[in-house]
Amino acid sequence: MSRIGTLMKQREPEQDSLLPAVLTRRISPARSTTVAAWSGMALGVGVLILFVTGMISHLIQHPPGWFWWPAHPVWLYRVTQGVHVTVGVMMIPLLLVKFWSVYPRFFLKEPIRPREALPRVLERLSVAVLIGAILFQIVTGLFNTAQFYPWKFFFTTTHHAMAYVAVGAVIVHVAVKIPVVRNVLSRAPKAAEAAADPIPDASTDVAGPRNALPPGNTRPPGLSRRAMLAAAGAGTVVAGLAVAGQSVPFLRWVSVLAPRSGHGPQGVPINRTAAAAAVTETARSPQYVLTVRVGGRERGFSRAELEALPQSDSALPIACVEGWSAQGHWSGVRLRDLLASVGEYRGGDVRFVSLETTGIYGSSVLPHSFATDASTLIALRLNGADLTLDHGYPCRLIAPNRPGVLQTKWLKSIEELS
């Protein structure tokens, strides 16, 4: 048998590698169980965070009877959805590292006893599902943040359905890999040393003369595990920083990849312009009235009449489902005051309808605990000036701790639902 053949047959008992020793040395010691386990654990934690924050976003938009979401702190959704999209982007380098650390295994032909065949096939299948689901979530999530609105309905529902698949696959995979992870964790303090450990015969000719080590230097050729882990961590942090600024103001200057920088007229970005929503005419019309129906009564308000009502101020963020957010100083009429000026508000949900007649953003429903919150306004002004047409002139809803998509602009009517 050839020398390589003999080496291939040997497996060093304690080696931290997924490959036969000779291949490990050839390719890189960094392609190791340590890297696979650590990047895998980071991915698993990431998927859990994404699942929880994603579900929160979904439940606020489609609240079932049991679901309760507070109006305070007003910035909570800003944080949960900012985390969702930032952690989502951080998954990209993590997934690449994880895949890089394990992919030679997919091509490894090891003899399998018949009894092991089925579990092995099932395990491989669950890994395929896991990778597929996470990749799918990254792609659909990124499309969403890049505002592929025409397919929003499709993306959101499939992204939602695949979330269960991703979490399920993570749970199965973790259960299967617990022994490996435990082993890596139990020698974690020594892992750094292990990265620099000499592999005894690393300077033999298997790596070829090009990679032969100088005398006295016993480090194996290739990237060390420690370097790989550090690079993976750095890549993940850079990816996070590249988008975090769209929700974290002081990081704005580093966030070169953020779809939204926080800039826009009146200091707040605009997602959909009045022209895109085809409301330019109706919003500017001198005949404009806001119709309010509550407690069986109805009344119309011109913009001048709204301005004549007692005005209040609120500092509230717009926190888009796509992850960007920006704080605004709003002023206008408190919703509860406006309702009270028309009829008796008995505490039902309140529906807001926009002048916008096309698209799926033309209306929203506000639960009563938000409708009676003192910070909820029918806003007429933003950051010291009248609302621009694109920010929702003549008036818009601004409520605390809600996704931006529910902050309906260019209001036409407000009604209490029975």
Ligand code: HEM
């Ligand atoms: C395993 C990874 C992920 C899971 C489990 C997950 C889960 C979810 C869930 C359950 C929702 C709520 C969908 C709904 O409202 O019905 C959601 C929404 C969202 N996700 Fe993810 N997600 C993941 C990865 C990502 C990534 C990588 C990004 C982007 C970089 C992303 C961006 C978004 C966006 C923008 C929304 C809001 C969609 C909308 O309401 O229009 N997600 N996610």
Ligand SMILES: Nc1nc2c(c(=O)[nH]1)N[C@H]1C(S)=C(S)[C@@H](COP(=O)(O)O)O[C@H]1N2
């Ligand atoms: N009528 C209407 N209201 C709307 C929208 C819309 O398209 N039409 N977009 C929503 C979305 S997705 C967000 S994030 C906020 C953004 O408000 P801004 O453009 O003033 O920043 O408005 C919301 N209100």
Ligand SMILES: [Mo]
């Ligand atoms: Mo949004």
